[in-house]
Amino acid sequence: MxxxxxxxxxxxxxxxxxxxxxxxxxxxxxxxxxxxxxxxxxxxxxxxxxxxxxxxxxxxxxxxxxxxxxxxxxxxxxxxxxxxxxxxxxxxxxxxxxxxxxxxxxxxSGPASQKVELGGRIVRYLELGEGGTPLVLIHGFGGDLNNWLFNHAPLSEKRRVIALDLPGHGESGKALQAGTLDELSQAVLALLDHLGIDKAHLAGHSMGGAVSLNLARLAPQRVASLSLIASAGLGREINGDYLQGFTEASNRNGLKPQLTQLFSDPGLVTRQMLEDMLKYKRLEGVGQALASLRAALAEGSQQRHDLRQAAEGIPVLVIWGDGDQIIPAIHAQLPGAQVEVLSGQGHMVQMEAAEQVNGLIQRFIDNA
Known part of the structure; x- marks a missing residue:
């Protein structure tokens, strides 16, 4: 047969x-x-x-x-x-x-992304799946909801999953008041309120991890679990040269060396990826937004926020690539958390090892 x-x-x-x-x-x-x-x-x-x-x-x-x-x-x-x-x-x-x-x-193609005005600012989001306690995907510095390209649909097989563009990013409004973690976390909370979500699982990558942790600090009753991927806010060290280089890059030659640091395979940085990123960086207000966020996140190569205590009492999964060139994988050692360090992976581990990351998040959430 x-x-x-x-x-x-x-x-x-x-x-x-x-x-x-x-x-x-x-x-x-x-x-x-x-x-x-x-x-x-x-x-x-x-x-x-x-x-x-x-x-x-x-x-x-x-x-x-x-x-x-x-x-x-x-x-x-x-x-x-x-x-x-x-x-x-x-x-x-x-x-x-x-x-x-x-x-x-x-x-x-599924549902198209949507935009809503929250507190005088446009926020773009994409919703897939239904049922269960919802999962919210929060991207990192300079990213957008497309950073979850290989995760969103697989994770939505069992539950409602929402990815958004944080303020200053993607197709959301670019103007920031101060660019603080509180401002970004409040924008996520406003979206949850708009969508009628009382409590959600949060998955955050890099700066999005810090936003997730900070949201748990501000409103722990709204957080069912935290999946933190190469997260900021769990240690002091960060690649300040990357943050500065990415923020200031204005052409392909300046941007490519920065983006290649994100991946274990530099060949994943395509010409189109560079063009798309430069197009975003040239939008009105983006330069100022990124500069404000960078200043709020770190001083040189030192992070400003230690958010480890915000995770106390909440189920936490920490995923990292052992070859991360942006935030060192030693930060993954969070007491009480399920810790998964993936061999040979870089900062964008949710893209490069999508199937493995999706499986870890799915199983973790199912048991949280």
Whole structure:
């Protein structure tokens, strides 16, 4: 008894419509396990690996390196059990005959992001899933809700999950009053109030971790748990040169050395990623917002906030990459927390080791 599976171009984030095949990581005839990285794909946001959602033998590599294909297009065929070449050929022919570019992209796009005015400021957010105690995803310094590109949908399979653009970031209002953690935390609380959420799990990355901890300090009754990923606020040291370099960079040559420090694989920093970041940094008010936030976060290479006590009495998961060049992984050692330090990973561990991070957060929240 055999079963054939199609491996198709995934959709990462709302805006993705196509991807370029970079390289196959497996060869025809290789046995693959569920979760194995099968090929690398580059989008206009980031490069990443396509993981197998099933186990079997890679029978056919249909897509070729350097080929750009729409979301949902056929990449390869995986077989469980014995299947003849004729059966594989028939499946491919049928798929290509039925496939209409654009339909998969539209069907998988899901809800669009929304904007709401809170306290005189526009805040953008994206909501997926339903049920359970909601989870709120809070990005880091200079990021936006797309930093959760590989996490948002998988985490929403069991519950309502909201990602937002913090004030000064993404498509939210850029003007800040003082750029303090209190201001950012209050913006998250205002969004929770708007959405009718009394209590939520919080997952924060980097500065977003500090925002989450600070929110727990301000309103502990609103926080069901904390998932802190490479979080600020858990120790003194921080890469002040990165913060300064990122804030001041005004062209690709100035920005690229900063962004490559975020990843264990510098090749993930694409030209489009640089262009998108520069476009954001040139928006009116962004430069001032980033400068205010940087000053509020750190003085040189020393963080201003020690928020470890804010986590007391709340279930906490701490995730870090042991190769983090922005905030050292030694900060992960928080008493009473579940601590997971991932080998070979950098600061953007939720993107580079998405499946592992998603599994850790999902299991932690289920038991919190």
């Amino acid at each position: 055999s079963q054939l599976h199609t491996l198709t171009m995934p959709k990462w984030g709302l805006s993705m419509t196509e991807g370029r095949v970079d390289a196959w990581l497996k060869e025809e005839g290789d046995t693959i396990a569920k979760g194995d990285e099968v090929l690398d794909v580059e989008t206009d946001k980031i490069s990443s690996s396509v993981e197998a959602p099933f186990a079997g033998v890679l029978r056919r590599c249909v897509a070729q390196p350097d080929e750009t294909l729409p979301v949902g297009a056929l990449l390869g065929v995986v077989a469980e059990g014995d299947a003849s070449d004729a059966e594989v050929d028939a499946l491919i022919s049928q798929f290509l005959a039925d496939f209409k570019p654009g339909e998969a992209s539209e069907a998988d």
